[in-house]
Amino acid sequence: MCPWRGGAQVSGAPLLGVGILGAGPVTQAIHLPTLARLTDTFRVAMIMDVDADIARSVAARVDSRSTTDMTTVLDDPDVDVVAICSPHHFHAEQVVAACRAGKKAVLCEKPFATTSEQAEAIAAVSAETGVPILVGAMHTFDPGWLAAQANWGDLQERALFIRSSIVLPPNPRYEDFATEVITRPSFPPPDYENPDAVARMVSGGVLGLAIHDLPLVRAFLPHYDDIELLSAEVERPGGYSIIFRSRDRLVEVHAVTSNNWAPNWAFHVFAEDQLLDIEFTPSYVHAGGAVAHLTRAEQRITFGPAEHNGYEGEWRELADVARGAEPRSGSADLIADLSFALNIADLAAHKASENVRRSAA
Amino acid sequence: MTTSLGVYAGESARRSGDIDVVIASLPVTLRPSTAATELVGIAGETGWAGDALAAIEGGAIGLIIIDPVAEDAADLSLAAERRGVPVVIDYPFAGNPAMPMAAAYFSASESPHALLECTVTTRPGGNLRRLIMDQFALVRALDGQIETATALDWTDRRYVVTARTEQGRRVRLTAISTTAQPPAAAVRMLGADGSVEFNVPDPGTARPAVATLITPSGAESLPTLFETAHRLTWRRLARLVHDGGQASDLSRFTKDSSIVGALTGASLGR
Numbered sequence: 001m002c003p004w005r006g007g008a009q010v011s012g013a014p015l016l017g018v019g020i021l022g023a024g025p026v027t028q029a030i031h032l033p034t035l036a037r038l039t040d041t042f043r044v045a046m047i048m049d050v051d052a053d054i055a056r057s058v059a060a061r062v063d064s065r066s067t068t069d070m071t072t073v074l075d076d077p078d079v080d081v082v083a084i085c086s087p088h089h090f091h092a093e094q095v096v097a098a099c100r101a102g103k104k105a106v107l108c109e110k111p112f113a114t115t116s117e118q119a120e121a122i123a124a125v126s127a128e129t130g131v132p133i134l135v136g137a138m139h140t141f142d143p144g145w146l147a148a149q150a151n152w153g154d155l156q157e158r159a160l161f162i163r164s165s166i167v168l169p170p171n172p173r174y175e176d177f178a179t180e181v182i183t184r185p186s187f188p189p190p191d192y193e194n195p196d197a198v199a200r201m202v203s204g205g206v207l208g209l210a211i212h213d214l215p216l217v218r219a220f221l222p223h224y225d226d227i228e229l230l231s232a233e234v235e236r237p238g239g240y241s242i243i244f245r246s247r248d249r250l251v252e253v254h255a256v257t258s259n260n261w262a263p264n265w266a267f268h269v270f271a272e273d274q275l276l277d278i279e280f281t282p283s284y285v286h287a288g289g290a291v292a293h294l295t296r297a298e299q300r301i302t303f304g305p306a307e308h309n310g311y312e313g314e315w316r317e318l319a320d321v322a323r324g325a326e327p328r329s330g331s332a333d334l335i336a337d338l339s340f341a342l343n344i345a346d347l348a349a350h351k352a353s354e355n356v357r358r359s360a361a
Numbered sequence: 362m363t364t365s366l367g368v369y370a371g372e373s374a375r376r377s378g379d380i381d382v383v384i385a386s387l388p389v390t391l392r393p394s395t396a397a398t399e400l401v402g403i404a405g406e407t408g409w410a411g412d413a414l415a416a417i418e419g420g421a422i423g424l425i426i427i428d429p430v431a432e433d434a435a436d437l438s439l440a441a442e443r444r445g446v447p448v449v450i451d452y453p454f455a456g457n458p459a460m461p462m463a464a465a466y467f468s469a470s471e472s473p474h475a476l477l478e479c480t481v482t483t484r485p486g487g488n489l490r491r492l493i494m495d496q497f498a499l500v501r502a503l504d505g506q507i508e509t510a511t512a513l514d515w516t517d518r519r520y521v522v523t524a525r526t527e528q529g530r531r532v533r534l535t536a537i538s539t540t541a542q543p544p545a546a547a548v549r550m551l552g553a554d555g556s557v558e559f560n561v562p563d564p565g566t567a568r569p570a571v572a573t574l575i576t577p578s579g580a581e582s583l584p585t586l587f588e589t590a591h592r593l594t595w596r597r598l599a600r601l602v603h604d605g606g607q608a609s610d611l612s613r614f615t616k617d618s619s620i621v622g623a624l625t626g627a628s629l630g631r
Contacts, residue, residue, distance in 0.1 A: 231523060259555075260556050270537040272518065298542060
């Protein structure tokens with residue numbers, strides 16, 4: 001029997017059929033290789049993409065069926081769980097449709113909506129239908145983060161300074177080691193002198209990259225809706241640099257995407273008596289889990305690296321919730337994470353574009 | 362063999378500058394002295410410029426100011442120049458012996474839009490106005506003189522300052538008070554094709570700084586130097602005294618001091 005077609009489960013529980021909406025680089029380089037590590041739990045039942053050739057080609061890799069129609073996926077009784085990997089603006093509509101279709105669980109790439117109103121509507125449908133939703137913020141599922149969380153004691157109450165720092169080479173450097181990508185979106189060259197373009201770059205950076213770690217940042221901000229933006233700039237050749245205060249907490253989130261080959265994806269929390277530092281592995285590749293350190297009184301405890309990272313962690317949790325477990329993050333948390341990210345994106349985009357306008361004046 | 366130089370320092374300077382340890386590690390060059398007539402170590406607490414001026418008027422032939430706070434040093438500078446007395450500044454981080462070689466890495470990584478970030482952790486209760494002077498000196502030694510600076514956040518436990526160097530480089534200076542780890546400075550410049558990382562450990566030890574240059578073809582690290590910033594600074598002063606040389610530390614300090622004074626709202630005593 002072909003291993004992709006299922007029926008060879010080793011865990012005792014029936015395999016969960018997966019339907020995937022959107023067959024771009026994230027599906028090709030992240031989710032399919034991840035599912036290949038979890039063949040005792042999942043089988044890919046159907047892949048949908050608006051481009052029939054891409055849908056067919058990607059589906060053929062995992063011996064699944066393909067379609068260009070979302071409804072075909074949602075109506076398929078072989079599809080137990082749905083992964084939404086389409087462009088951002090389709091997410092909300094597709095999550096709602098998957099819930100209404102009565103699937104066992106939904107995994108949506110971040111952000112799972114583009115407005116807070118959409119997020120609240122999704123939460124209401126999830127509550128009404130009983131279909132749990134997970135958002136693919138992979139670092140929140142990383143064993144390194146989870147181990148630190150279980151051991152950091154009162155760090156959340158005592159944090160002084162929280163920092164997310166992402167230094168990444170271009171995505172293809174990792175995508176091309178994770179799969180053989182057959183389609184890649186193209187982007188226009190950046191215009192750093194155009195205020196509107198800068199606003200889009202910063203907002204896109206927050207919602208496309210910073211959003212991986214904003215749920216981690218929010219975990220240390222009891223008043224996350226009270227934000228005083230101090231600085232926001234676009235980084236060259238790509239990225240953003242944002243500093244804000246939330247009452248007594250200071251936060252810096254920055255990313256630089258360049259030709260620098262050495263990735264460094266770090267998250268730090270400084271308190272007067274404790275330091276948390278986590279180094280995550282780059283996106284796309286399955287390079288294992290993060291390494292987290294908790295340092296207190298010059299003593300350092302290390303967690304990780306685990307064999308699996310957050311990509312696999314999110315699918316493992318999806319399996320658990322599809323089989324009846326409670327998700328670790330409820331709808332209220334997902335809405336709060338999204339509202340926080342949207343707020344930071346709006347504030348930072350406005351500030352960065354104003355800087356450009358002021359410089360030009 | 363040159364004659365050893367007598368070192369006089371008050372209790373605070375001896376403690377903050379590890380002066381007894383320095384003398385023990387330079388037994389040929391230095392010896393302790395109870396008279397302030399040769400080399401004098403002065404703690405950089407508020408009022409240090411007056412103490413230093415008095416030391417020069419008292420006959421000192423060389424001065425070290427340890428980790429000074431921003432202060433008006435114009436009169437001191439004039440007196441030192443008039444009498445030919447070298448005055449050097451002992452910065453805990455910027456005085457690290459790896460600094461000149463690390464600076465070569467920073468200048469090799471030419472990228473006009475690169476961000477230079479410097480994060481320092483310090484003990485709670487430490488004087489952040491002294492720490493930022495050290496950070497200014499660190500940036501100057503590695504990349505260039507800071508010309509403008511703005512404090513985005515400043516409390517008794519942390520600060521974030523954005524700045525620009527004379528070459529237009531964007532700089533971010535951050536300081537955090539914590540007992541979690543020993544004091545340390547981490548400097549990083551992120552360019553389009555590579556980066557430089559420079560980590561300076563606790564200045565109270567001779568643990569070496571680590572500098573790494575990342576280029577498109579790989580990464581390289583500097584050889585390690587097991588010497589404290591304090592010891593190197595005293596060696597520099599002794600050489601200046603023996604050679605009859607002058608130091609430019611005070612003029613650079615004066616420029617930093619005016620920027621930091623405005624930044625922190627401190628009075629410079631004018």
